[in-house]
Amino acid sequence: MSKVLETVDQRTQLVGENRLELLLFRVNTSQLFAINVFKVREVVKLPRLNQMPGSHSHICGVANIRGQSIPVINLKGAIGFKPMELTSESNLIITEYNRSIQGFLVGQVEHIVNLTWNDILPPPKSSGANNYLTAITRLQHGDRIDLVSIIDVEKVLAEIIDYDTEVSKELLESEVTARMAGTHVLVADDSGTARRQVKDVLEPLGVKITTVNDGLDAYKLLKQWAEEGKVDSEHLLMLITDAEMPEMDGYKLTHEIRQDPLLKHLYVVLNTSLSGSFNNAMAEKVGCNRFISKFQPDMLVTLVQERIQMVEAGDA
Structure with missing residues (x-):
């Protein structure tokens, strides 16, 4: 456990190499998450x-961590199981998503694994649209293969925190x-939660939104559109991509776009729940035009408006 704590803050250098590291844990079940x-x-x-009286049913209290009050989410209950009991074996994973800090109540924290995004697969389509997974992967231990479920934390948080999708009156009247x-x-x-948020903000304003679930699908679709002559600014205003996705992450996707003669002029925006100066540096390194944090409706609209003005000014 101490080794996990010591290395968590030191293991971000692989982002951008189509690699990631996962923290494995359990929620009082045999299943790995x-x-x-x-x-x-x-x-x-x-x-x-x-x-915290009156809080959401999945918030089991507030923890004071180094002087900061942090809401604690019972993760097992939030992903559809019977809520986990608080015991001496319980641990708290403190995370930062979309500029907010929260703790997830979990059981045993296992270890960190280093993988490529090629090892990460989307959940089976038969699992339905309401599952709480963004992806799955398999880990081999000798003759045993463990299935690991990667949680869609954005979906969990969206059901607990009300993310606003309303655009300010000032922008609507622009x-x-x-x-x-x-x-x-x-x-x-x-x-799916993040895709829906972008659609809910932009589609009512007349923007046509095409969505894909991962970077590889996006790249294949862009290649197809390029062959049809449909990736110029008249046909496609921009690509808005997440950083973390199965098979090809957003950094690798941007890198591939910049290396492709037919796609290299595409306007690319990194839209992610990750935060910090590291992300800005990575976005600049691979050639993203902009970096924005998720779940900011006014920022999304402003982004599209600014891009339209760039195209109209001939800066396509």
């Missing part, structure tokens, strides 16, 4: 929790807003 190490701030033994109708945006994200 995982989240990306890059979103983990630290792992601690479960401290004393203060109750004269540029009317010119958004008929534009086309491609969105690549493995989280």
Whole structure:
């Protein structure tokens, strides 16, 4: 356990190499779950929790971690199981998503594994649209193969935290807003919640949204459109891509786009729940035009408006 705590903050250098590291844990079941190490701030033994009357049923209290009050989510209950009991074996995974900090109550924290995004597969289509997984992977231990479920934390949080999808009146009344109708945006994200948020914000303003679930699908679709002459700014205003996706992450996707003569001029926006200066540096390194954090409706609209103005000014 101590080795996990010591290395969590040191293991982000593989982002951008189509690689990731997963923190494995259990929620008092035999099943292994995982989240990306890059979103983990630290792992601690479960401290004393203060109750928060009137809070969401999956919030089991508030922890004081180094002077900061952090809501604690009973992850087992939030993903559809019977809520986990608080015991001396419980741990708290402190994470940062979309500029917010929260703790996830879990059981045993196992270890960190280093994988490529090629090892990460989308959940089976037969699992339905309401499952709480963005992906799965398999780990081999001798003759035994363990199935690891990678949790869609954005879906979990969206059901607990009300993410606003309303656009401010000032932006709606902007004269540029009317010119958004008929534009086309491609969105690549493995989280159904994140894809839906972009659609809920932009489609009512007349923007056509095409969505794909991972970077490889996005790249294949872009190649097809390029052959049809449909990746110029008149046909495709921009690509909005997540950073973390199965098979090909957003950084690798952007790198491939910049190396392709038919795609290299495409306007690419990295839209991610990851935060910090590291992400800005990675976005610049691989050639993303912009980096924005998820679940900011006004930022999304402003982004499209600014891009429209760039195209109209001839800076396509």
